[in-house]
Amino acid sequence: MAYISAYAPKRATILQVAKDAGVSKTSVSRYLGEGRRLLSEPMQKRIAQSIERLNFKPDRIASSLRGRRTRLIGMVVTDITTPYTVQIMRSIENAFYQRGYTLVVCNTDSDPELEANHLQVLQSYNVEGIILHTSSGLGDTLGSLQRDHAPMVLIDRTIEGAELPCISLDNAQAMALGIEHVRQQGFHHLLYITQPLGGFSSREARARAFDDQLQHQHTLSGEQLELSDENAEATLIEALTRLLEQHHAPCVMCSNAKVALKTLRVLDKIEGIGKTGFITFDEEAWSPLVAGGITTIAQPADQIGERAATTLYRQLHEASPAAQSYSFPATLHIRRSTQTGAGEHTVTRQRASVAQGK
Amino acid sequence: MAYISAYAPKRATILQVAKDAGVSKTSVSRYLGEGRRLLSEPMQKRIAQSIERLNFKPDRIASSLRGRRTRLIGMVVTDITTPYTVQIMRSIENAFYQRGYTLVVCNTDSDPELEANHLQVLQSYNVEGIILHTSSGLGDTLGSLQRDHAPMVLIDRTIEGAELPCISLDNAQAMALGIEHVRQQGFHHLLYITQPLGGFSSREARARAFDDQLQHQHTLSGEQLELSDENAEATLIEALTRLLEQHHAPCVMCSNAKVALKTLRVLDKIEGIGKTGFITFDEEAWSPLVAGGITTIAQPADQIGERAATTLYRQLHEASPAAQSYSFPATLHIRRSTQTGAGEHTVTRQRASVAQGK
DNA sequence: TTGTAAGCGTTATCAT
């Protein structure tokens, strides 16, 4: 059960390089870091050669210990399986890579306990900062955080009671964009299907925006459906069937791609595609292809990621950590699924007539 | 431009705990690790209390330095945007998390140079092992690797000249599964669309399997199309149009989901959906929804990830690193897109007749 | 411009 060292031929150390070059450790260390410009030309050359000859690579772990900078950033995410999330990850990883940082990503599968654990582990590696997409709506996270945790930036979801900057979509604007489009297309009733709010600020913001904004609509009525994971299909069948029966010119709006997928499968099953309008949050690669093309409210994932990264980076490097929350506007991708006949909406009976869109 | 320390109230150290508990550093360290069972009950209790009181959390960086075990695993991936890749990541992260390791994932965007850099960075953090989905088909990676790199396991793609274990799909079996299904469904011609082979073992394996296996077919002819990123659409339009014109009972097979998406968009555009069979590698969430449901050859991403993780783990902990490559069989998900009329294939003119599948 | 020496927080070795 003993541990077998993997590094058989041990890497060269700074000391060996120093000896080889006939200089001091300090000079080598200087050469590696900021202080290089302090060194004389010949010295630089000798060190460079030794480094080359010994194939020396600095050990960041040792460097971190003494230097107090790990150049590690932690990211905790609820669901690495969501393309939107992945896109944010990607842009954050990229932004930090440029700046010499390495991103450590942990997946919580929406489990607050796992989230707490991951947060602990990240701290134990002395990550310099953390980007968190929290899976605990009600601030459980705060308790599990060390009093003196690394600087942190939230994405999408705020944490109650914490004064942490949050970068997210402008949910009110996004909802307005969607509703306005639906209205313009002449739909008369809008069913908003969302995952259970569960205390998540983003879900709540959208739901609230939906209610608020429908108050001011005259030609458009609306209702919400909270779709939990259990019984999702049965619930949807019931709700969508009723929608089709009871409403003239109905439209469905989904709170994200996951919900959209479930909804579309049920719509497909009950032959409801084309009989109702359809719009959803999240633009994905398959959006143009499903049901002849679905209209989407796209989240600017790259911008959110980029901004989260720079916000965090500033916290690390600026004296006054004037951390700012920020929300970005959504974009509308209009496709067949919200297209209606000229002005007047037509309930289409045959699927063929809603056939393939662009 | 000075660095502002983020850890204002410094975390407690082992030394402080030791003092607080009135014991030696060694004992505290023992308490934290394997040696806990060597300690007496009262001692354990006292240490536990001090740890609690001081909110002590061990510093893994320091521990790594002296202990020579970082409990870090590096993973380098060509495209974090691919769901298949993400699924593998997920299962690997999970497998290692169970064992107390943390996964550091780097994305190369299929850039060999980035790959080399990431590999370097990972080594500099003394990751104990590496999982690599290489973006350099022809072994450039080898050169950039340190002579004494951490144990490594490949996924999907082998590296020429390297004796590294590779966990992947059984491409020959997968192709056979697909071709056999297509044949059984009564298609007469199969167009295989793949990304440029570019020296990648997985792509090559599939392409080779395609050629080999079609040799033995009597009722089925075939051809391959290498689709590069430039001009993809124009190329596809031309190829697919020709396919529809020149062949009776044609079918299209795509080498992965990305290619499938592009192909489907073009098929959609030229109103070709339903006029040709369709089958693709990679099962995704939208597979049942697009074009009435598409038939897919699913890769067992979870198994691949799990196996890659355990293979690497063994290399770290077993004396005889009898590292084994392994390939897993694919599964077929049959849907509308390869359904034909009873036995005899019918070239369907109306889309309605290929309408929504389950 | 270069070097010396003292740590960083932990684990390993060797005593007791």
Place this chain on the structure above:
DNA sequence: ATGATAACGCTTACAA
């Protein structure tokens, strides 16, 4: 069963 002490590889005062 417990402790003193020396590393781990690097950075950083402080000297020269």
